[in-house]
Amino acid sequence: MSKKKIATFWLGGCSGCHMSLLDIDERILEVAKLAEIVKSPIVDGKELPEVDVSLVEGAVCNQEHAEEIRAIRAKSRILVAFGDCAVTANVPSMRNRFTKEEALERAYRGVESDDGRGRMPAVEIAPLIDRVAPLHEHVKVDYYIPGCPPSADLIFYVVAELLNDRVPVLGQGTQLKYG
Numbered sequence: 001m002s003k004k005k006i007a008t009f010w011l012g013g014c015s016g017c018h019m020s021l022l023d024i025d026e027r028i029l030e031v032a033k034l035a036e037i038v039k040s041p042i043v044d045g046k047e048l049p050e051v052d053v054s055l056v057e058g059a060v061c062n063q064e065h066a067e068e069i070r071a072i073r074a075k076s077r078i079l080v081a082f083g084d085c086a087v088t089a090n091v092p093s094m095r096n097r098f099t100k101e102e103a104l105e106r107a108y109r110g111v112e113s114d115d116g117r118g119r120m121p122a123v124e125i126a127p128l129i130d131r132v133a134p135l136h137e138h139v140k141v142d143y144y145i146p147g148c149p150p151s152a153d154l155i156f157y158v159v160a161e162l163l164n165d166r167v168p169v170l171g172q173g174t175q176l177k178y179g
């Protein structure tokens with residue numbers, strides 16, 4: 001049986017979900033028996049290939065994210081919202097109480113650590129979208145892994161079930177742990 005292909009992506013998140021993924025430790029060898037990790041922030045690989053399973057961390061915060069999640073959806077047989085930012089928009093959605101302009105002003109000009117010398121970045125930053133949103137507001141999501149971050153046990157359980165063509169059932173065979 002040929003190996004499946006799996007990829008992970010990082011949109012508007014803190015990378016904590018990927019750190020938790022690394023915490024599956026030696027169980028990565030079990031994943032490697034079933035699948036090849038073809039693209040991820042934690043491995044090399046520039047192209048976006050067709051994959052069986054995509055884990056997507058983070059909310060959709062800017063236009064680049066919105067385009068990327070559509071491209072990921074188009075190439076993924078199964079798309080998983082990976083962690084609370086992807087599932088609910090979580091921490092990044094705190095920005096939704098303010099306008100885009102207020103958020104940028106606060107982040108770059110009003111920050112206390114900058115001695116009032118703050119200025120907008122010289123490099124171009126991706127244009128913010130009006131409202132930070134969870135993945136399912138932009139594309140169809142097949143499965144959700146909750147948690148901030150999800151526990152390594154939960155991540156491994158869901159990934160192993162999907163790679164074995166089974167439907168993961170949260171709360172059975174695993175504990176839902178937050179933090």
Ligand code: SF4
Nearest residue numbers: 013014016084085148
């Ligand atoms: S869910 Fe939590 S750990 Fe994961 S990206 Fe969001 S803030 Fe970070």
